[in-house]
Amino acid sequence: MTGPSLRQLHAHHAIHQGGLSGAVAKTEEVEKLLELHELEIARQAADHLVEYWETRILSHAEAEEEGFYPEMAANHPGLQDAVTKLTRDHELLRTIVTDIKSMLSEDGLTPEVLQQFHALLVVNAIHSRDEERLLLEEPSL
Ligand SMILES: [Fe+2]
Numbered sequence: 001m002t003g004p005s006l007r008q009l010h011a012h013h014a015i016h017q018g019g020l021s022g023a024v025a026k027t028e029e030v031e032k033l034l035e036l037h038e039l040e041i042a043r044q045a046a047d048h049l050v051e052y053w054e055t056r057i058l059s060h061a062e063a064e065e066e067g068f069y070p071e072m073a074a075n076h077p078g079l080q081d082a083v084t085k086l087t088r089d090h091e092l093l094r095t096i097v098t099d100i101k102s103m104l105s106e107d108g109l110t111p112e113v114l115q116q117f118h119a120l121l122v123v124n125a126i127h128s129r130d131e132e133r134l135l136l137e138e139p140s141l
Pocket residue numbers: 060061064086090127131
């Protein structure tokens with residue numbers, strides 16, 4: 001979707017906020033279930049959280065790379081560098097999600113998996129902040 005929503009700071013920020021707060025809540029849910037020793041349900045919640053990252057966050061990244069990013073770079077050639085950096089952030093998110101999936105299938109829901117879920121939250125928050133700043137708040141280049 002390269003709808004106008006991605007080009008508008010307020011709407012795009014709302015997409016980022018919604019995605020992030022859902023991921024934070026679902027991560028906390030996994031941790032709470034682990035504390036309660038509900039191991040099987042925690043594992044299901046972790047699988048659900050992976051799915052959430054794929055369908056909410058990675059699909060948003062894909063939509064940006066298909067429409068919004070090339071459009072911004074074409075309209076503002078000075079933004080090509082920013083687009084390249086932001087695309088690398090997306091790659092990091094994809095790599096972490098892929099790693100989580102193989103860790104989950106090989107060793108189950110370990111503390112290392114939880115660390116990677118937190119890494120996703122951090123990388124994604126920084127990425128969204130930079131994306132809004134570079135492409136939507138000061139796209140004068
Ligand atoms: Fe993005």
